Ligand SMILES: Nc1ncnc2c1ncn2[C@@H]1O[C@H](COP(=O)(O)OP(=O)(O)OP(=O)(O)O)[C@@H](O)[C@H]1O
C-alpha cells in the first residue's frame with residue numbers, strides 16, 4: 001500500500017517536472033516565434049516606427065550652421081550672417097538669454113552682445129517658434145596640425161543649432177532660413193567697421209578672426225590730403241572707381257574681379273599713405289600680409305582664401321619680404337653658362353632646392369611661384385572685388401613676372417616732392433595759398449630731391465609761436481642744406497672717380 005502510494009507520488013512528481021519542462025520549452029518557442037514576428041514586423045515598418053519613436057523621444061528637427069565649410073578653408077558666410085542675426089535678436093532682448101558674451105562695438109560706448117556657449121534664444125516667424133543654440137565642440141583630431149600658421153592649435157569648432165517642430169519644416173527650411181540670412185547680411189552692412197587685418201599672430205590687442213587678426217581701421221589720410229601730381233591723382237581715383245563699378249565688365253570679359261597696383265618710389269614718398277587713401281576712398285578693409293611670417297605657399301593660399309571681398313590686400317616692401325628674385329637670377333646665370341637649357345625643370349628643381357634650404361634654416365618657404373599663383377592663379381579668382389597692392393623702393397629688383405600686367409595692372413610711381421605737391425602740402429599744413437617764400441622753395445625743389453615726408457615735417461609747426469612764415473623759413477633752410485649736401489656728395493664722388501682713374505693710368 002505504501003509502495004503503491006510512493007510510486008504514484010513519484011509518478012505525479014515526474015509528470016509535474018515534465019509539464020514544467022514542457023512549459024519552459026513552450027515559453028522559449030513562443031518567445032522565439034514572437035521575436036521572428038516582431039523582426040518581420042520591424043523589418044516591414046522599421047522606418048516608420050523609428051521615425052515615430054524618434055519624434056516621441058526628440059520631437060524637434062535641427063539645422064546646424066557651422067563656422068567653417070567642409071575643408072575648414074574659409075569661414076562660412078551663413079555662419080557670419082546667422083551670428084549677426086542672433087546678435088541683433090540678443091540685443092533686442094528677445095528670448096531672454098541669461099549668459100552673454102561681450103565684444104567691442106562700433107560705438108565706443110557700447111558693447112556688442114551675443115549668446116555665450118550653450119545658451120539658447122527663441123525666435124518667432126509667422127507663427128512658428130524656433131530655438132537657436134550656440135554650441136562649441138573640441139577640434140577634430142585630424143582638423144589641424146599642432147601648429148597652424150605658426151601659432152597655437154586651432155580653436156574649438158563653433159556652430160549654431162536651430163531647433164524647430166516638424167510641422168514647421170517647410171516654413172523654417174524655406175522662408176525662415178532665407179529671412180535669417182538676409183537680415184543677418186543687413187545687420188552686417190549696418191554694423192560694418194572697416195578693419196585692418198594682419199597675419200602676424202596677435203598679442204592680445206588684436207581680435208582674432210580665423211587666420212587673420214584685426215583692429216578697427218582708422219587711418220585719417222584721404223586723397224584730399226595726399227600730395228601728388230593732380231592729374232596723376234585723378235587718374236588713380238578714376239581707376240579705383242572704374243574697378244569698384246566694374247563687376248559687369250569683369251564678368252563680360254571673363255576676368256577675375258581683382259586689380260593689382262604696384263606703388264614704387266623712394267622711402268617717404270607716400271606709398272603707405274596712398275594705400276590708406278585708397279582704402280578710405282573705396283571703403284574697403286585692408287589685409288596687410290607680412291610675407292616673412294607665412295610659412296608655405298599653401299599657407300599663403302589659405303590666407304588669401306580667408307580674405308573677404310571689398311578688400312585691399314597689401315604686401316609692403318615686396319623686395320625685402322623674401323628673396324623672390326634669386327631663383328630666376330640663378331637660372332639666368334646657369335643659362336648663360338649653357339647649363340640646364342630646358343626651361344621649367346630648372347626652375348622647379350631650383351625652387352625645390354630653395355625650399356629645402358629654407359626649411360633647414362627654419363624660415364619662410366614661400367616661393368616666387370607661390371606668390372605668382374597667389375596673385376594671378378586659379379585661387380586668386382575666389383571671391384572677387386579685391387585689390388592687391390605691392391610697394392617697393394626698388395622696382396628694378398623685382399622679377400618681371402611679378403609685376404607684369406594682369407598681376408600688377410597699374411604701376412604708380414611715387415616721386416620726390418614737386419612744386420605742385422609742395423603748394424598742396426602748404427595749403428593742407430599751413431592753410432596758405434601763397435607766400436613770399438614760395439618762389440625760393442619752388443626754385444630749390446627744382447634743384448634738390450626732397451620727399452613729401454620731409455617737406456610735410458618741415459611744414460608742421462612744432463611750438464606754439466610758430467606760424468606759416470617760420471615753417472616756410474625752416475623748409476628753405478632744410479632745402480638749402482640738402483642742396484649743399486648733394487653738391488658735396490657729388491664733388492666727393494668726382495674726386496674718388498678721378499683718383500681711381502689716376503690709379504688705373506699709373507698701373
Ligand atoms: N604724398 C604725400 N602726401 C602727404 N603726406 C605724405 C606724402 N608722402 C609722405 N607723406 C607723409 O610722410 C609720412 C611717411 O609716408 P609713407 O609712410 O606713406 O611713406 P612710404 O613711401 O610708404 O615710405 P617707405 O618706403 O619707407 O615705406 C606719412 O606720415 C605721410 O603723412
Ligand SMILES: [Mg+2]
Pocket residue numbers: 271272273316391
Ligand atoms: Mg611705407
